[in-house]
Amino acid sequence: MTLLEVRDLTVSFNTADGVVQAVRGVSFGVDAGRTLGIVGESGSGKTVLTQTLLGLTPGADISGSARFDERDLLQLTEEEMRHIRGERISVIFQDPLTSLHPLYKVGWQISELIRAHDKSVSKKDAAERAVELLSRVGIPRAERRVNDYPHQFSGGMRQRAMIAMALALSPQMIIADEPTTALDATVQAQILDLLLRLQRESGTALIMITHDLGVVADIADEVLVMYAGRAAEKAPKREVFYTPHHPYTKGLLESIPSSSAAGDRLRPIAGQPPSLINLPSGCKFHPRCGYVMDRCLSEEPDLRQVGESGFHNSACWLPAGAAGLSEEAEELREEAVHEERGEAAAEVAEAVAADVPGVAVVGIEGEGAAE
Amino acid sequence: MSITEVEFEAQGAEAAQEVAGRRIEGRSQWQLTWARLRRDKVAIGSLIVIVIMVALAIAAPAFVSLTGHPPNTAYPITGQDAAGNPVGPGTNGFWLGTDGTGRDLFIRILYGARISLFVGVLTTAIGTVAGVAVGLMAGFFGGFVDNVLARITDAVLAFPYIVLALALAVVLGPSLSVIIAVISFFAWAGIARIVRGQTLSIKEKEYIEAARSLGAGPFRIMFFDILPNLLAPVLVLATLYIPQAVVFEATLSYLGLGIQPPTASWGNLLSDAQNFYQQAWWYVVFPAAALLITTLAFNLLGDGIRDAMDPRTERVLAGRRRRKRRKPRASGPGGPTAEFPDPVRQVAPPTP
Amino acid sequence: MPASTGPADTAPVSTGQPVALEGILEEDVLVRVEHVTKHFPVRAGGLIRRTVGQVQAVDDVSLVIPRGKTLGLVGETGSGKSTLARCVAGLVPVTSGRVIFDGRDVTNLSRRAMRPVRRDVQMIFQDPYSSLNPRRRVGAIIGDPFAIHRTATGGERKRRIQELMERVGLNPEHYNRFPAEFSGGQRQRIGVARALALRPKLIICDEPVSALDVSIQAQVLNLLADLQQDYGLTYLFIAHDLEVVRHVSDSVAVMYLGRIGELGPRDDVYDTPRHPYTAALLSAAPAADPDTAAARQRIILTGDVPSPIDPPSGCRFHPRCPKARPLCSEQEPQLEPRLGDAPTHVAACHFPVEAGEDLAAAAPARSEVS
Incomplete structure (x- = not known):
């Protein structure tokens, strides 16, 4: 109850x-x-x-x-x-x-x-x-x-x-x-x-x-x-850890040292958390997100059901089926990004990739690791 | 107010700070302080009063030429009535009336302001420099140096200063320099003690260790790393000490041990005025008002600067000043007692 | 460098008497810590202060750090890891023992004599908030090393500061800003830039990422790895987060109550911990993986770390050790290879943990000791 x-x-x-x-x-x-x-x-x-x-x-x-x-x-x-x-x-x-x-x-x-x-x-x-x-x-x-x-x-x-x-x-x-x-x-x-x-x-x-x-x-x-005062993802524990949907959750999991082999490069999240006084438009995570699409810049997503269990909720515009760390999920995400990323979002994506070396951004070659 | 509750409040303030996150973006500490101070009507009002007072003091000779009344010139005909008493405000071109010997009271108050403000600011400056130097050295070097300096500071603070000041003034003879020496002598100790405490806490910060690890020597650390962090509290202390120094000077002059006639000071004006308080109210009221307004303005400005610098006082609510601590909550039935706060209650209670 | 291959290449060695160099050439050693002991007097009393005891912060610690490598130093509060780092950095004088840096004895040098060494040994601090002076501009903070060592002035200094800012991923145009205008991660980059300014040989990183948010930690760890590669830096890396230490270190030293409990190449220590304390630490570290967390048998240690003023006799870990036997309280174990380990993997334990041994089961047999 x-x-x-x-x-x-x-x-x-x-x-x-x-x-x-x-x-x-x-x-x-x-x-x-x-x-x-x-x-x-x-x-x-x-x-x-x-x-x-x-x-x-x-x-x-x-x-x-x-x-x-x-x-x-x-x-x-x-x-x-x-x-x-x-x-x-x-x-x-x-x-x-x-x-x-x-x-x-x-x-x-x-x-x-x-x-x-x-x-x-x-x-x-x-x-x-x-x-x-x-x-x-x-x-x-x-x-x-x-x-x-x-x-x-x-x-x-x-x-x-x-x-x-x-x-x-x-x-x-x-x-x-x-x-x-x-x-x-x-x-x-x-x-x-x-x-x-x-x-x-x-x-x-x-x-x-x-x-x-x-x-x-x-x-x-x-x-x-939670991210910037809002629920990014809400789900039973195993789903959050094994089939994360929100890029922020995924980024968090990937940036922990234990997730990669010792000595390898870590995969950080770009940028810094936003100021709560001056929040970005649209999805508050978009200035740090490697999957940024056009609508992320203007519309803030609400929590909605994703994945298969019926208990998994995520506030992200990526397709509901694109949950998880599997290659299929990644392909789904990339597909969505290719379709829905216009010029405005491409600009943001480039800024994300340029922020720190090693950040993975869909659609940008070399993963911004130019340095 | 229990200790815990104070801590609880502090923690609440920190939480609010954290909530605000990077709200201070783009501004230095001083800019931020000024931005907060600007919204403080009382402090800004006080600042304006002080500026006007200083401007008037500086412009005193201009008023002399305007009125044609030099400060030490008596006007037995126009400045005194038939009985030899002072004339009232507005009479015969004396804006605020005259004093006991028929001199222009307004002009004398202005010249008094020159002395009072000069003594107040100069002694505060001397006391601040000395106090910062002593406190900084005591706190930074610690050990023997600290022991000696702290004992001297304590000794000065323990002196019955009025008595000592009177004795000194009597022995050395009253003069401006004696006044300045005496007031400065008592100014530094309080500042030194607070600076020492601040230094002790700043000394433990990691950035001091960082400077040491870079190979910085003690004097570089004192001047480049510790001193900039002392400026804020010292500024507040100094602003709050100026009115004390002004009153101190007035007190000594009132007692006849300070500025000597015919030179005007607010203290000796008041001292002379007491013989006339039944015949000439203005003679008492105007110098007293000048003293009161000036000291009050400095005090309020000092409070305002302190509030503007201490983020804790700002809390989450704009414009709500928290000069006074709230009273502890009354312990309702079933509620925790005031001495023993509810463990859950970590943040200050909302004001009704 | 003919003879140095394999794990011996990366491992510091520490044994009781003269520090043996198994496979490490003398010129490959940057830092050698020999029997370093640091005691802080505990004073009591009002006017007449007298020494009532000694905090044995670091007690007879020996280790070496090879050039270009990272030694991870792990331990909990009171283990003495920060004090040891400060002894190496020359920030606190050692009570006894020697610190040899780059072939030179730098033990307890005067400030003046230490100056040239300071250029080669830099520190990165834990708290990005308190390690930067809030009243000074970032340019001045990063420029401090140049100012103190008078190596660059005026426009040249500014140019080099901005280069450094760019190198650590800060916008060089923010030269005139105050620390408060930066986020935690950016502040830590400022600290890194300051440490890097004089191109040191050794950087002592004292919990450099533990105050940072997870998403920012990775940025700073990557930066440190890049800098190590580019400038051939040697790191002494202190952390309490075992995953972070595993990620960055070539070899690992585990400290407990001022002593080294275990020391060896990273994988050896993590895969086959010999000291029960190492094993307990590893089992206690939270894993961000529900299945691992559920499957893991935690070794729950009883009680708290005892006071370093009056450490336990014999093995200092014995009051909390699930494997403790009478010998442990009587005789102090030496730091030496156990159970046929390579000479580079040493542990100070009479009854070392065997691979696959279930320490969690051993724990409840003991009564609570506090």
Whole structure:
């Protein structure tokens, strides 16, 4: 059953330098017990998106809806939202140090959180629950460590404590915003492992925001790829990784070092992400896209069904069947590009090819590797 | 306001910054600051007031020829009434009236402005240069150098400065140079302390290490890498110190230990005026207003520059100034307490 | 260079006593690190500060980097990899040991004596935001090496700066812009241009792409590879991302708590890791491939990295090691070839991992150690 249904969410900020269009018309759903991975680079709007759901973007212009358990999160008052946050939806942030109060003991913070939401719990019960939660997230000798202050915890332990806090009120959904980015690989593995295990135990829905495709490959069920405030591609995990449709998704996958043999040249995406104040026309990815066609310059594609599964959506003008890394798919794409690329798009394509050596651009020989 | 909440707000501001992304494209820090400052009506108003005040001070001799009233010339006939009291504004060609000895008050205020602004700007300049030098060296070299300089700074800041200033003025005899020396002496320490702190934090940046890895020596690093990053905070400090220096000078002159008659200064004008406050309101009001407007303008301008430079104060909302921190949220039933914020609440709450 | 063929050609060698040169000619070695140790004193107390301990950031590390090759240095927070790099760069004095650069002992030289060496050893930093002075123009930043070493002035300097900008893929017309006007990837290119200015022999890359977005990472990695080829550069490449290190390196050193745990040609280390820590790191690295991720047996290490102030006895990894036995806490393992490996592939482990051994299964047998 769909726990959270976001429709056409748009968020913008009015700054002195212009309107920042952080999120533009994003829709998605999360089912109970499932994990949605939201992938995007800095400035893709992934963090603003989830902060908006929790009412954490003061001063933003927001439109759209976000139904969570029969209620629209975007319409709630601050008071109602406070009850949702923590009790129903909790959040784990990248840097636990800024979320844990430095001057209070970790255990006290957890038990106080429990008591803040349910006054009927006695102090003793809440304290016991804090110990239980800390040991559940794998903190050794939890009954002693509850009396530690956050600075006495290592980075990984703090993140565990944050997870314990997120679990304290048995929420239906957890939003994890880059929870492992600040951690070392071996500790990241521990934390991902823990999140997966806890999710399986409790049936919580999880939204995992990350820039790391490896994290998504590991724990997501569905994946939402964001670019410039919009959903570029939305599909079950395997389809995103094995039959990507959007050139941005494909470019991301191809630019990771593991995708090519060691020592070979990598295949980067050209250019830089756009400014959210001054977005390009048409498809926002077109100035970096090797498949740019004429209509990409003027019309922005919406998410539509592509591929064969019925669950695979992509916001790209390339033919719906042209999903994947296979040669057939590439031929389909090239065919479409040859038909639909006029002079204007050809100019853009040349600029893309000239940007960095090694970028593959359909229809341009030598792949721009002139240097 | 709990520590965490301050951090939360800071984080919110960073998030907003990140959202804005490359919004500062095409502009240097100073251009950007100026662009923000230009939208700040209060700061621009203050700047205009300061410019007018400076222009008037510079143009004081022109007003002398215009009115025909030199600053130190008394007019016992036209400038005083039958009882020997000052005449009011607009009387006999005295625009703002006269002072206790029948001199043109307007002209004397202008000449007072020359002294006040000169002392204010010069002492601030001396104090800033000295403060930056001391703070930079203390912060950059650290260790023994820092220990010695920081102790001296602390000692100066700990002095009861009015008392010391009075003592110095009495011992050395009141004069313009003594005034400048005394005010400058107290100006540098506060700046040095802040510059030292800034230097300590800038010293840890990677670009300093980059400069070291290129083989740059300590003085090159101090002047080329650290100093440019200090200019912004120092400019704010200096702008905010000028009014303090002006008031300091006025205070000393008021107490008779500063600028000596017949030379006019706002302080000694006010000092003389107190004998006439029942007969001649203008004698008190106009010099006091000049002092008030000038110091207020400098303070507001300094605040404006600080806000324009610190991107945190801009936040996501154009035009919403955040001079004051918001009060912590009241802890509603079932809600987290103010001291103990909701772990989820990472960003500042929206203002109602 | 007659005798140098095969993997030995590319591998740095590090053993306990005098650094053996298996198949590498002396003149092919650019950097030789001999038993370098770096301890930072820990001070406490208010007015009277006294030393209460030593952070053993780097402890008896030896390695060599052949000319024109890339040595990847891998390790987690606190492994000492950045400190080691700074010792090599002469940015922090070493406590003991020697750093030999291009046949010359450059250990703890004075700033003046170090100056000529600085031209040959450059650094690229991790954070493209804090490694460029925000108040200075890009032209001035890239021109710094020329100004400091007084090698080019005026129009000549400007011409060379613009050449450099063009070489790293920046628009030379942006000479007068400030760093804030560039994106993260472009800023890192500015850092690369600065490092390249004096045509150094060695560039130390300290996590040069870890702060960049994925799509930009590849651009910078390609650039670094091109520059290496064109100018015959030698890289000491520090990263925590194992895929990036695999991509760029000829040989790899894995550090843990200030020591080298394993060292060898890239493929040897990645394909047959001998040190359990290397194996755990490799298994923990996230793979952007759902099937690989699902099939992989993760070795979940227990606990956290211990404090380098008071490192564990014996093998420093033993409190977290799934294979640890009593010997490991008593005796320190030497860095030497294990299980019949080539002499260039060395590991410091008493009980090295055999090919195909299932370490993940061994892990739960141990109790939590923190």
